[in-house]
Amino acid sequence: MSRKREHGFGIDIGGSGIKGAPVDLTSGKLAADRIRIPTPQPSTPEAVAGTVAEILDAFDWKGSFGCTFPAVVQHGITRTAANVDASWVDCDAGSVLRKVTGRDALLVNDADAAGVAEVEFGAAGAASGVVLLATLGTGIGTAVISHGHLVPNTELGHLEIDGHDAESRAADSAREREDLSWEEWGGRLTRYFQHVENLLWPDLIVVGGGVSKKFDKWSPYVSTRTPMVPAKLLNEAGIIGAALLAHD
Known part of the structure; x- marks a missing residue:
């Protein structure tokens, strides 16, 4: 642009x-x-x-x-x-x-807003097609950008997965509350992101939130078919x- x-x-x-x-x-x-x-x-x-x-x-x-x-x-x-x-x-x-x-x-x-910034100036700058930003914090916030256009208000952190509100099991707050290891939490993120993948088929997943700074610690335990990268612009x-x- x-x-x-x-x-x-x-x-x-x-x-x-x-x-x-x-x-x-x-x-x-x-x-x-x-x-x-x-x-x-x-x-x-x-x-x-x-x-x-x-x-x-x-x-x-x-x-x-x-x-x-x-x-x-x-x-x-x-x-x-x-x-x-x-x-x-x-x-x-x-x-x-x-x-x-x-x-x-x-x-x-x-x-x-964070998703648009990451597409224009951050981790998704070279991406084409559909980009999913997911912020992992107290809850799970999401943004979907399709070919440069924002699809607003996608509350995908509140998807029901296995009978639970997704963010109650997979947000970073759940990891801290339940004292989960990186591997245990990675399993929950795998379940969450694979479910979202089957709904959206994104071309790139960008992960934001404070825990994105520790991407190397937990990302090896997350299995997705979509490339996943940490956000760059952070706060x-x-x-x-x-x-x-x-x-x-």
Whole structure:
């Protein structure tokens, strides 16, 4: 995808912290050190939007911006809420962000933003066809990009496999909770990814989340027909993807 050398701005909203920075949309790198502010408690839409405005003001950013959120996002409306206040459910959050910040805002699911960033600037840069990003953390977040186009809000971490919600067995939190060895956890990931493969037939699987930094420890125990690689952009992926989607 060709574009002029421009800057965008990305915000990444999480249950414990909100971080943001300007992004160089040619290189896919942060154009300045990011700022992180603890998520306000209670984390209502208005309170969170106020923190977002604080980050934008800190960089004197006047233009539009992209913003990730840990939820299903349909046309600016947050349909779910993970690790944030329940008042986000069915909230017109895009409008709240625009009203409080005074800037145009694009709200997007956090895994979707990370997936777009990895395809454009990260581990999936040379991939063609269908790319699946799966973030392995407290839960399993997913993003599906088909021939460069995002298919939003794929909640594939919640597939029912063997009578269980998939992420309750295969997320990194399950590994820690049950004190699983890398090999034991790899077996569960194999079951999960092979199931997803049979539904999507992806050309590449990119694994994100903090545990992706330990890819060499557990990946030998995961068997898939699809090539699997660790994410490259890590904690900056959401910011970069949000800025890119808002710009486009």
